[in-house]
Amino acid sequence: MTGDMATLVKNESITALSVRDLRTYFPIRRGVFNRVVGHVRAVDGVSFDLAQGETLGVVGESGCGKSTVGKTILRLLNPTSGQVIVHGNDVTSISEGALRPLRREMQMVFQDPYASLNPRMTMGQIVAEPLSTHHLASGNDLVDRVAELFLKVGLRPEQMNKFPHQFSGGQRQRVAIARALAVSPRLIICDEPVSALDISIQAQIINLMMDIQAEGGLSYLFISHDLAVVETISDRIAVMYLGKIVEIGRTREIYQNCKHPYTEALMSAVPIPDPVKKGRQRIILTGDVPSPSNPPPGCAFHTRCPIAKERCREETPALRQGVGGHAVACHFRDPP
Numbered sequence: 001m002t003g004d005m006a007t008l009v010k011n012e013s014i015t016a017l018s019v020r021d022l023r024t025y026f027p028i029r030r031g032v033f034n035r036v037v038g039h040v041r042a043v044d045g046v047s048f049d050l051a052q053g054e055t056l057g058v059v060g061e062s063g064c065g066k067s068t069v070g071k072t073i074l075r076l077l078n079p080t081s082g083q084v085i086v087h088g089n090d091v092t093s094i095s096e097g098a099l100r101p102l103r104r105e106m107q108m109v110f111q112d113p114y115a116s117l118n119p120r121m122t123m124g125q126i127v128a129e130p131l132s133t134h135h136l137a138s139g140n141d142l143v144d145r146v147a148e149l150f151l152k153v154g155l156r157p158e159q160m161n162k163f164p165h166q167f168s169g170g171q172r173q174r175v176a177i178a179r180a181l182a183v184s185p186r187l188i189i190c191d192e193p194v195s196a197l198d199i200s201i202q203a204q205i206i207n208l209m210m211d212i213q214a215e216g217g218l219s220y221l222f223i224s225h226d227l228a229v230v231e232t233i234s235d236r237i238a239v240m241y242l243g244k245i246v247e248i249g250r251t252r253e254i255y256q257n258c259k260h261p262y263t264e265a266l267m268s269a270v271p272i273p274d275p276v277k278k279g280r281q282r283i284i285l286t287g288d289v290p291s292p293s294n295p296p297p298g299c300a301f302h303t304r305c306p307i308a309k310e311r312c313r314e315e316t317p318a319l320r321q322g323v324g325g326h327a328v329a330c331h332f333r334d335p336p
Helices: 003-007 066-073 096-104 123-133 139-152 157-161 169-181 199-216 227-233 251-257 261-268 310-314
Strands: 011-030 035-052 055-059 081-086 106-109 187-191 219-223 236-241 244-250
Touching (some): 011 066, 011 219, 035 066, 035 219, 055 227, 066 081, 066 106, 066 187, 066 219, 106 169, 123 157, 123 169, 139 169, 199 227, 219 227, 236 251, 236 261
Parallel strands (some): 055 219, 055 236, 106 187, 187 219
Antiparallel strands (some): 011 081, 236 244
């Protein structure tokens, strides 16, 4: 990595990203006059902080709002309300023009490395595009910078003239990472970056991302449904359910001492070598995930929760914080 990023190291006293009460609602329109008759509450009051050089894993079932959180942070989607601050800059209250230079600070690696790369451009052109857009390099310097980025992600500079269809899935994702790194960002949103890859390739990409982070002090928001991958790369984990964070804490604490009933069900599904010998029982949740356009009153999880009581149907639990930043949103489970 070039520029000031090489001097950055992990520093929990510096906040890279601060999200406060973030809400992203999508209108439901019906009728001849296309009137708004309701909203899909994709993200419904999410708050968290991410330190410089830290990785926060965001997990949950499909449709829980994970990807929408990432896209809203980058203003690929406009928030309904709330605040997003990236290294001291409030990105929710500024114009598109003012946001443009700030996009150097924050980049994204998408889930599908083939769909996110322009098939009409060579891989070298794809990586060079952000450098040209932000006027960071031109001419021979641009070519040298792109070659350097290819080497950094484990590709050969001779491959710069090839097209996306000539690469494997893992190689395409390496190019996507190189493109994200090109402008020397301080925050990268990773939206299911390895879910479309084979297990062996997943390990290579995860190791690559961890090495790059160790070198440059990057902060990652790592969105995934794969709990094994999240455990490997994350310093902390946030568990989402129906647009809300229901538990957040250090990775080891979440995996060894989770408190929320939904987190317990997720963790019981993580494959281990000998679940019978370890005496672990799989927790099977009954019922379907409620619709985000019509969430249940009180605790959103109470329709599937094995310990739900009358209070859960009437009162929404607050995200209560305990020792070490471990927080749980449950009336009957206290944070450690």
